[in-house]
Amino acid sequence: MASSTTGEKKILTLKGGDNEEFILEESLVLQSELLKNMVKEERVSSIPLPSIKSKTLVKIIEYLKKHAELTPSNKEEFKNFEKEFVNVVLEELLDITVAVNYLKINGLLEFCCQAVADRIKDKSVEAVRKIFRIESDFTPEEESEFRKETPEAFEGDLDDTTN
Amino acid sequence: MERCGDFVQWFLPDMSIKILMCLEDPSDLVRVSAVSTSWRQFVIGNGLCKHLCLRRFPDISSVANMTEVKNTIVPVVSQPEKSSEWSSLEWDHRVYAFMAQGLSNCTRKDCLIDAILASSTDNYPEESILNTLEPSDRVGRRASYWSSRGESDPTVPETLTYKLISKLCLISEFHVQPFQAYFQFGFPIYSAKAVRFRVGHSNVKIDVESDNGHESAAAQGSLLDKIVWTYTSPAFPMEQENSLQKFKLPEPVLCIGGVLQVELLGRVQRQEMDGQYYICVSHVQVVGRPLLPAFDVEILDESGKWNLKYYPKENLCQSRTKFSEGESSSPRLRSFGSNLRGWEQMILNTLLGAGAVVVDDDSDEELGGLF
Numbered sequence A: 001m002a003s004s005t006t007g008e009k010k011i012l013t014l015k016g017g018d019n020e021e022f023i024l025e026e027s028l029v030l031q032s033e034l035l036k037n038m039v040k041e042e043r044v045s046s047i048p049l050p051s052i053k054s055k056t057l058v059k060i061i062e063y064l065k066k067h068a069e070l071t072p073s074n075k076e077e078f079k080n081f082e083k084e085f086v087n088v089v090l091e092e093l094l095d096i097t098v099a100v101n102y103l104k105i106n107g108l109l110e111f112c113c114q115a116v117a118d119r120i121k122d123k124s125v126e127a128v129r130k131i132f133r134i135e136s137d138f139t140p141e142e143e144s145e146f147r148k149e150t151p152e153a154f155e156g157d158l159d160d161t162t163n
Numbered sequence B: 001m002e003r004c005g006d007f008v009q010w011f012l013p014d015m016s017i018k019i020l021m022c023l024e025d026p027s028d029l030v031r032v033s034a035v036s037t038s039w040r041q042f043v044i045g046n047g048l049c050k051h052l053c054l055r056r057f058p059d060i061s062s063v064a065n066m067t068e069v070k071n072t073i074v075p076v077v078s079q080p081e082k083s084s085e086w087s088s089l090e091w092d093h094r095v096y097a098f099m100a101q102g103l104s105n106c107t108r109k110d111c112l113i114d115a116i117l118a119s120s121t122d123n124y125p126e127e128s129i130l131n132t133l134e135p136s137d138r139v140g141r142r143a144s145y146w147s148s149r150g151e152s153d154p155t156v157p158e159t160l161t162y163k164l165i166s167k168l169c170l171i172s173e174f175h176v177q178p179f180q181a182y183f184q185f186g187f188p189i190y191s192a193k194a195v196r197f198r199v200g201h202s203n204v205k206i207d208v209e210s211d212n213g214h215e216s217a218a219a220q221g222s223l224l225d226k227i228v229w230t231y232t233s234p235a236f237p238m239e240q241e242n243s244l245q246k247f248k249l250p251e252p253v254l255c256i257g258g259v260l261q262v263e264l265l266g267r268v269q270r271q272e273m274d275g276q277y278y279i280c281v282s283h284v285q286v287v288g289r290p291l292l293p294a295f296d297v298e299i300l301d302e303s304g305k306w307n308l309k310y311y312p313k314e315n316l317c318q319s320r321t322k323f324s325e326g327e328s329s330s331p332r333l334r335s336f337g338s339n340l341r342g343w344e345q346m347i348l349n350t351l352l353g354a355g356a357v358v359v360d361d362d363s364d365e366e367l368g369g370l371f
Helices: A033-042 A054-068 A072-085 A090-103 A108-118 A125-131 A140-149 B013-020 B026-032 B037-045 B048-056 B059-063 B066-072 B084-104 B129-133 B217-225 B333-351 B363-368
Strands: A011-015 A021-025 A046-048 B112-118 B158-164 B168-178 B192-202 B227-232 B245-256 B259-267 B280-290 B295-299 B306-310
Touching: A011 A033, A021 A054, A033 A046, A033 A090, A054 A072, A054 A090, A054 A108, A090 A108, A090 B013, A108 B013, A125 B026, B013 B037, B026 B037, B026 B048, B026 B084, B037 B048, B037 B084, B048 B084, B112 B129, B112 B217, B112 B280, B129 B280, B158 B280, B168 B192, B168 B259, B192 B245, B217 B227, B227 B245, B227 B259, B259 B280
Parallel strands: A011 A046
Antiparallel strands: A011 A021, B112 B158, B158 B259, B168 B245, B168 B280, B192 B227, B192 B259, B295 B306
16 A cells, blocks of 8 residues: 555546646545545546546536635635636536536535526526526416416515626 | 537436525525426426425424325326326426415414413403403403403413414414503512413314313313423513513424413412412414415324315316326336426316316315314
């Protein structure tokens, strides 16, 4: 077993979907249950991740680094980083969420899911459709029935913005 | 690989469930189910409204047995290809969406609708429990309050039992105003040392405090014996002050069954005239959220099993088709994708009132009755 006290850090290569390579310390990827198992069981030094876009991988690695540096004293800073981390266009957020789920990075997965849910919260139905680019396939009669059935859900201060 | 933003369509179901369960307000989920047919199918098919509702009001799951509901409130399935499994899911969705909203709506202070009985009354009816429903401590020229009988032992407790406005209430606060005898020397305030609240249900019919005299202690005792208490609050110390004292529960409590009891623990004021300890209360108020009037709860037995009855708008009593579990083994939900128009039509039918609904032969009378 390699000892961590020698100062010699293990290096690992991740290969994104567009064949871009990312070289990072093995200790970082251990936050991913999937990669941890691969590293521990198969003793690989290069892991291809064809289903994850490089752009997404860059983001996730950025998170892993920040998270590894997390200490009680920079908690606030980390929170701000997390906030900014999910402040991206929807497609990117969904890509990240899928990748994080695949890589099994707990904690970040919950955070991403909440970030997606936050884009639904308190929004009007129309706004949700615009944000997620969904065409309604209900008839006008059905729509008005939904409103009649549970009017409270469609009233009040609903957010119509698509931010 | 261009993906649109419709994650419900292209994410694994577990992921979409995870995301949608991050929502806290059931209204969000109701709106999600109105976005598109696939979103609606997803929300209903996975019973998300129910999960969210149970997470918010865990008490519901301990008592509510939705199977019971299914047995009594039956969506009518008229077309052969419509699966009863789906209609029961659809039903759950509607019930829980309603219930969550019914409960999350406006809070009101007048959740007590009637008095059932007091553990003792000094002078009846002048000092009846009925007076505690009246906010003011005087009505016209008369003092309005309830008074216990006198006791030489200050530890003897008293109880005031009330009927709540709805059999399903989410209660958050209790207000009690002790009575100050403004007509006695020194203006004594007959408060209690502490106060505690219980909520519960009874499967027997309970008469509210009537105007024709005292009930015997034995009769009162046996009446209270028939009430099953499901929640007891912590004891709150009471001030010896003539004000509406507010006691906020640590967590809102779901009261199923509609009976509430105020327990007055310990006496502090002795009446000079006879040296006895009394407790007097001028007003009791309960703050909470009653269930929408479209619902009613029927307590089945002492174990706390209950039926949730739902009276959708006009059609109070319609056709009764018994739901049987084994009937029509339906295809799994996912296969509904190929048959969207079918179930959609069914939803429409249900919504338009072709199907749905209430049950139980004597349900009409029960609507107006007490317990």
